[in-house]
Amino acid sequence: MARYIIRRLLLAVVTLWLVTAVVFFTTHILPGNVALRILGPFAQRSAIDSLNEELGMNRPVFTQYTDWIGGVLHGDLGTSLKYNQPVAKILFPALVYSLKLAALAFVLLVPLSILGGIVAALNRGKIADRIITIGGLSAAMVPEFVWAVILVLVFGIQFSLFPVTAIPKDGASVFGQIYPLILPAICLVLVLFGYVARITRAGVIEALDADYTRTAVLKGIPRQQVIRKHVLRNALLPTIAVIASQISYLVGGLVAVEIIFNYPGFGLALRTSVTYRDFPMLQASVLVVAAIIVLVQVLADIIFIILNPRIRQKVSN
């Protein structure tokens, strides 16, 4: 058991290391003039050249990589080219905002989609099922930004029920904090509901068709109890893992949504750093996000193992 968890963590580390490589070398396909990006177009040429020198941009890429990794390992994510501030100082507040949004999205998503999945499974082939699966997946295929503009137009502008920007108001009441996040969160939910619901449905159906469920029914156990005790218990296990895997889509979705709602989260920061080629910022944010995703997935796996005796035993010897 412990051995498995350790192995899993080690794998995660390897993955992350590869991530760093991918990220760093992708961003170094083209070096670009870093100093110019810092000082902007109207700076003196001389200044630009000397700054490039100072920043060591003329060193071989590989040394730059090792230095970067070294920094990251010592918790130094580098310095933003645009703001000349520690990346961490900019990134982490942004991440916290994104986290709030993501959290709200998940709080709405998980119960809804799992319920949806269960309902669909229990009414397999019936209209309710079709609506949930096809409707859900169709919604999932529509990019967040499209949902965003639609929701903004309808609920923000036509009926002006919700604010169309999600500027955080510190010190506002809890509701005051959540209210502006509802529209953006709904965009994310719309895009994720389909997947999670479908996975849940698949899990439930598999469990429904399983021999052990038949056994339970043939034992004369009331349907509700069969579903509660025998079906869901087995069905929802895999769902955990899958929901975790969806986090990466969620993060992807944040970018577009945060832009439309001008929400100062990770997505907005990423967009800015892409536009202005603020590579240290870019690398750091991608790396951090990847780390978060990997971590969540590892946790999910571990939970999955712990909850699932069959696998638990398999891995423990």
Next chain:
Amino acid sequence: SSDSNSSDTTAVDTTPSTEPSVAVTLLRVGMNKPLQEVGPYTTADQGGLGILGNAGEYLCFSNNSFELEPRVAESWAANSDSTVWTFKIRQGITFHNGQALDAEDVVQTFLKHLDEANKSQAAGALSGILQAAGVKKVDDYTVEFTLDAPTGGFPFIVSSDTYNLIILPRDWTSNWTSDFIGCGPWIMESYSVEEGVTFKRNPNYWDPTRQPAFETMECTFFTSGASSVTQLLAGELDAVTFVDPTAATSLPTDQFTLQIANTITHLQVHLGCDAGVFKDKRVRQAAALTLDRPAIIDGLLQGYGDLGNDSPMAPAYATTDQSVEQRVKDIAKAKELMADAGVADGFDVTLESFKRDDIDLLGQVIQSSFKEIGINVTLNITEGFGYYDQAWLNSELGITDYGHRGIPNVYLNRAYKSTGDWNAAHYKSPAFDAAADKFMTSADFAVQQEASKEIQEILLEDTPIITPYFANTITPVSNKLVGFRTTGMGHFDAAGAVII
């Protein structure tokens, strides 16, 4: 907090009064997000200078009527040939840290900017005009600048137009973003690069008439003017410094006032004069003749702009000679010129620039306009500053953005003169250089106007650069808010503002 304050505003509504409402303690401003480190050396955009201008104070302030308001400097005077300028420093000014301001601080500020090591953005503006040696403290409240060359508009150059030049404490060294130290009407309370900046009023501000009426000014950053407008509509902002025309036009006039300012902010479309397809000036003229400028101003700026006549001598400048004939669209003439130049059936060319809403639009307009005379333009509009990195100074056709200046010297000096380091058009004309020098050296209005006429005519003839329009700034403010000022440069001044 927001809700408490909004309830206050409604409270005010019920009892309308012209008296500054003591109840309203918070001013909520939407402003452009600074896109690089905010600080005296580094700032190079509207967002940043907006902050500089509120926390800091300049020698003098260049306002929308192209006049200078004395600030840290009480008064200034030049010698006969305007090579030596003497500034009288105001007494009784203190920095946010309580330190008193005198001539030494002014001198140190200039020396800092002139020091190569600091890589100040202001260095460019001062280059060729002032050197460290030329900055001298006469007495505790007098500073003397000895210039390399006669410069009539020197006060403008050291005014808020060179927005980096806020007066700093002599011993200041630290990272400015940590304290935003200056002697302006506002003291930084909190700052986050992504979200915004909050100021509290500076109780010891030197000018009682400009003592802020609000306890706090909360500035929220926006990347798109549009989303700031929605906040304005939602009553979550009292004013937005600058919004794009379409966004502005969407605001209900009964709740909001649009403050329009003629500015010199413009886009320069440079045409390579020394080689390539635009070497022949007839071709350059032809190109310029394809643009339907009034339509562009209507279409792109919803009318919020002044006609450009292919020179930096904007109509808004007092010195500009309005009699010079305005270039208008004339395809027939353009085709003729093309034929004369031997390129009757046109050619292909790539237009280089960087991504920005107005540039995207103008680029596309140019593309379709040039097409009319057979010039096929390929747009190569790159993200970020790639343009300035490579294409800017060595492209046949490109768009470069220029910020507002109270006087045209910077443009003339750096973009048009043979020696200019931003001369993307590679334009070399002794006649022009002479005219430009004449304009810049003289402090005499008549002479300047005369020089301006020459410049306008030369440039209209040579057309090294197409200048289609000069944009206006649009500042939407709630009808309840009065006295909120912005400048073409991008400063916003809430010191005198009150909510009624």
Next chain:
Amino acid sequence: MTTPTLELINLEVAYRVRGIDRSVLRGVSLAIAPGEAYGLVGESGCGKSTAAFAAMRYLPRNGSITSGSIQFEGRDLVTMNGAEVRNLRSNAISMVYQNPIGALNPTIRVGDQITEVFKLNGLSASDAAAKTEQALVHVQIADPLRVMRRYPHQLSGGMAQRVVIAMALASNPRLLVLDEPTTGLDATVEAEVLDLVRTLRSETGTSVLFISHNLGVIRTMCDRVGVLYAGTIVEEGETQKILSNPSHPYTVGLLRCIPKGGLQKRQYRLDTIPGSPPSLGAELTGCVFVDRCTIVQDICRNETPPLFDLGGGHFSRCFFHEQAVNLPRSTEGTGVAQRGGEYVSNTNESLLALNHVTKTFKQDGNDVRVLTEIALHLGAGETLGLVGESGSGKTTLARLVLGLTDPDPGSTISLDGTSLGASLADRNAAEVGAVQIVFQNPDSALNRRHSVTRIVARAVEKLSGLSKHSANERARKLLTDMSVDPLLHSVKPAQLSGGLKQRVAIARSFAGNPRLVVCDEPTSALDVSVQATILNLLADLQAAENVSYLFISHDLGVVRYLSDRIAVLYLGRIMELGPAETVFHGPHHPYTEALVSSIPVIDGSARERIRLGGEIPSPANPPLGCVLHPRCPRMAGSGVEHLCTSQEPELAEVEAGHFMRCHIPIGQLRQIQRPS
């Protein structure tokens, strides 16, 4: 007559597939008296399980009862409401079916799964727990408390099936439905489970509906039997009667298919039932069996035969039930030897020779030795049968011979005296072609995307280096020889019946004129009728091509029919090796003895069961001494216990050509094993 416990009256069930209802049960009627054990036999797909689940009023989502009724103790299940049905299930009817592990909820401890039933009948948690313990004791589980705490995957198949049975009996039902409860279990385990069920029945006296495709099993379990074909009961009667004088061509066919009574390929050629059962929902007019019947007349095609009462509760649904007994064979009856097919089994000059063959798998970290010091030789044209419980290493051995798996260093496998490369890569085309295999499951062995001809032709092309064209020619010929009709040469495997698929597989294995063909349970996925045709085919081919077989099977009957010599494998060791008949008649190795005694035979008297105690040890840590000793039925009182527990016996030649790995002297074994 008392009201029967269960009565199906003209039951018709259909499954909706791709939007169309397809009838599966075509009017099944049967009645099970209280305390009676009723058997239902029939080939796969004939509707046995469907009937069983119908009896529980449990059908798959797409299944529906289209007509007829199901009476439980006189009450109609079909019209009952959900609550009543649930009530019955919880205290009157129980069911046990295939794959016990799957039947238990993987995430709940088995104890709780049983207590659930007691709780359902209103017991308190503590009482339920106590009852559960008793129930487990009842099904002969040694330490119930420990087992209760286990999860299903921690149980062996046999153990799991006991638990399931315990669970089924927990509601002390008046009807117990058993759907192939032992299919997939090893013969020894199967025998034990069957014994268990038998004893439980005699104690509780519940009526039983017992479903199996194995007449042998039915015979040992049931008072009466119904023969199901294409969803119709074609014959019904007392088990003994049915087996002794079957009166329906299908039943007769079934009985003739099965290799029994120590028959050998040399003397006797198995009879077969040609063709395959009608597909699901096929439109059938007249007798359901017409397509495959060898005494079919026009009437059979046009009229549905009624159920003829032959007296003594014996019924047959055949117009010509008198003739059924002497139904003409559909194949020649004489064994290959008589038919002059020169059958040489020259065991001296050995074709294949294995020495010191050992295989160790790495399983996360630790070594698992699944084959130990295997030494074998196999003559040209000879068949060596390989038997042993699941996991004993049969397939692994096969794969080693084929070169699909590398043996441990030091092992030598030689063909015609020249030693073969360890892995395929080290063998030349000729060598590879010389050793071929017929896999257990033709569905997995044939590429479902390739046409039949292509599958064979490619093999010919690669192995006998013919041109594409002539390879095709040869392939067609091969297939035709395997009696695969030319019409079917162009189709994909999916369009063939199991039997035909296996023929194609065989054709492929003969593509390169092999010297040795490994048959890994080639018929265990097939129905008996089909199995017979395959066995015949293999026998004929061997006679014709003088090829050798390494024949692996669970089914000792089959092995005995086909093999010249037999090797008995246990925990990767050869326990006994000798001529087929010797191995079967004994004196056998105690392990062999247990195996042989566990065969459910259809004829002759059931011999006394020799039980193997305990479970098969994992090959990861085999017992010290003789690997069998913890389970050995003959060690106790043999006087050599000390040896058995301390040192591993050699594989010694106890009689001419008869090898055994046992400390107990042959004489002594002969003594003990003499049939009393």
Next chain:
Amino acid sequence: MTDPGSPLIATDKVARGERIKVRRERLALLRKNKAFIAGVLLLGFWVICSIVGNLVTPHDPRQINLMATNLSPSGTNFFGTDSLGRDVFSRVIVGARPILFMSIGATVIGTVLGTTIGLIAGYYKGVVDALIMRLVDALSAIPVIVLALLAVATLERPSNFLTLVIIGIVFTPIIARTVRAAVLGETELDYVAAARLRTEKVPYILAVEVLPNVLPPIIVEFTVRLGYAIFAIATLSFLGAGVQIGSPNWGSQVAEHYSKMYGGIWWSTMFPAGAIATLAIGVNLIADGLMEVFDL
């Protein structure tokens, strides 16, 4: 030595007829599937637009008219005009081509690469598999959009083709994973051993034996990916990554105009947005129908 064939073959002819019937029944099922039909119609519509779009547009989609900017929908401009006075309807119609071309291209690249990698990983297992799967993990740890942004960011010169390739590469691991899973199952099957037992080379085994059998999941994966590709490419062009200015590109049309919505100018945003939605949904409905038929 052959059993009397006749009845045997008779029944197998039946069996054969069965199979053909099965196929017919499947198609019927598909035809009954309204969602699938809807999907075909939607996709079909856009495909047609992408082929003949340029010929049928009422106005030149690139023609700027500064005198007629931001006109609301009317008889002449069904979808109104945009901030440069271009006809939104025409731009939406011709906008179908780039996104379809790019998403299909990207999906093809991803599928080809992914399938190859998946086949190899699934067949060799062991180290090769482990290595590939680590890399796959790494790539899938970064959200598709983010990874694509990252890559596009490094290209100063935006280009549809590069974006297409990048998306394709980003998709590769995802597809590889699916294929590998399928292959792992297949290689357990005996026909692979059988192939080895007639001295087949690995490439042959993978390409000729295994590939055809893992095709259904690949086909379904392809359609699903296509949906994602549309999703990703639309989003990227919305984020302004890798699109030429002024190209009639749905994503960038939305990006360029959504701010105008706040001023009530909704048409220049909503119609392109709607186009994206319908196309994506259409593809998804088809994918869904296929899944049902292949019962995956």
